[in-house]
Amino acid sequence: MNATPNLRDVTVAVAHAPEQPFTIEQARLRGPEGDEVLVRVVATGLCHTDLIVRDQYYPVPLPAVLGHEGAGVVEALGPNVKDLKVGDHVVLTYGACGHCNPCTGGHGAYCAEFFPRNFGGGDAHGHTALQTLDGQPLHDHFFAQSSFATYALARENNAIKVPADAPLELLGPLGCGIQTGAGAVINSLKVRPGSSFAAYGAGAVGLSAVMAARVAGATTIIAIDVVPSRLELALELGATHTINSREQDVTEAVRAITGGGADFALESTGRPDVLAAGIEALGALGAMGVVGAPKLGTKAEFDVNNLLLGGRTIRGIVEGDSVPQIFIPQLVQLYQQGRFPFDKLVKFYPLDQINQAAEDSTKGITLKPILRIAA
Structure with missing residues (x-):
């Protein structure tokens, strides 16, 4: 991890080992750099992918902060951010480089760097933005967000602005599971x-x-x-x-x-x-x-x-082959018109009940758990 003086205390849910419970811990998160945005996470969906990664179906390095259906409010901007503003409401979606052939062709879900950017456990250079309280790197950048946390870093191209009058705590699953289907x-x-x-x-x-x-x-x-x-x-x-x-x-x-x-x-x-x-x-x-x-x-x-x-x-x-900047706002509009009532799928849990949410999801009791995050 690159040394930086701009560290913020955050609460995170950490996956330490396959088929073991998440643990709620304190960590430190650096500030946004380049085209990154710092997001205060309001809520985040818990997806099947979070659980199979915890259980190592995919080789994401552990311990890691997972979570990839975050929704929240932009609190700080990196120097290269062009369009987002502090206070914007955003849904966090998958990471993509933005410049390979699939990305420039409107198919970012098939980005040439999709696996390392979403499952690599760090940024494109192998660095983490999170560290433990004793200064050890904590694997993150999961789907370019790691939103099982009170604050998350995303890039501008995977932080999708949504209307301020939409119910932000409900919208996180639009970034992955709902968008996929x-x-x-x-x-x-x-x-x-x-x-x-x-x-x-x-x-x-x-x-x-x-x-x-x-x-x-x-x-x-x-x-x-x-x-x-x-x-x-x-x-x-x-x-x-x-x-x-x-x-x-x-x-x-x-x-x-x-x-x-x-x-x-x-x-x-x-x-x-x-x-x-x-x-x-x-x-x-x-x-x-x-x-x-x-x-x-x-x-x-x-x-x-x-x-x-x-x-x-x-x-x-993958990810419904969507262009998130276009498709997620369309889904929000359909929801607001009553034509896409995905709210009927969800149940809310506080972050400290993440293991109950995971159990209920695995048993089929809850279709789509959403974790409310208290920052």
């Missing part, structure tokens, strides 16, 4: 009016996709899960049909509902068997988006002829 439907799959769509998994990402499919004009929207309460909520949010995969053969049911197979589908469970079944239930020229994240090295198996003969496609999707 909705963006997969609208940006990646380009679900069209009158089409059929199937969501494999009715968690926060899957239900965000259901809401987005309704916005996009799909007329047959199927939610598939094993939890009856989630399926009930899916109907409330726009699904026209639900399937409990413990009670029905999903492939047969999807084919029957759609009259031969779904036009579009999204797999958000991270289970290879679910992916394979979803491919089988696509109609001719159908498209399957994949957002569920299993352990690195996980293999899936399917009949290649199910793709070849029907002209079907599989598409991997």
Whole structure:
């Protein structure tokens, strides 16, 4: 970590070891440099990715401060910040370099430096902005924010200004989980009016996709899960049909509902068997988006002829392939118009109850936990 005199005391939740509880600790955070902004975190979503990183599905160095669905207020600016101002309300999203071919082409989620900038445990030079009270580096820069903290540093290009009249404590999940589900439907799959769509998994990402499919004009929207309460909520949010995969053969049911197979589908469970079944239930020229994240090295198996003969496609999707500066404000506007009621997915917890939030999320009790942060 670079030596700097401008250190701020912060409260953080630290992941020390796989499958071990987060611990609430005191740390010190340096001030913003370059194009960075210091954000007082009002609330941050807890995402499945936080938990699989804690458990080392991805090799992020520990101990680390995770959190990547932050929302808060800009408190200080680096000298190279151009557009944001102190006092702006922002949603923090994923990190991207901003200058590689994917970034300049409007596809920052596929940035050439995506993994090190979001999962590397430090900045582009391997330095951390956080340190323990005894001066030891604390891995951070998780999704270019590490927002399980009372204050976070982000870059201007991943701190997205949102309207001041929007409920800031609710908006953090728009930076990742909600953006992923909705963006997969609208940006990646380009679900069209009158089409059929199937969501494999009715968690926060899957239900965000259901809401987005309704916005996009799909007329047959199927939610598939094993939890009856989630399926009930899916109907409330726009699904026209639900399937409990413990009670029905999903492939047969999807084919029957759609009259031969779904036009579009999204797999958000991270289970290879679910992916394979979803491919089988696509109609001719159908498209399957994949957002569920299993352990690195996980293999899936399917009949290649199910793709070849029907002209079907599989598409991997990161962060809903969104341009956050455009898409997140659009989702806020849809929410304010009552057309994207993602508030029905959330439950709030104080930061010191992060382990309860994680447990409730893992058990399926809470779809989308949001941690209120007291700075």
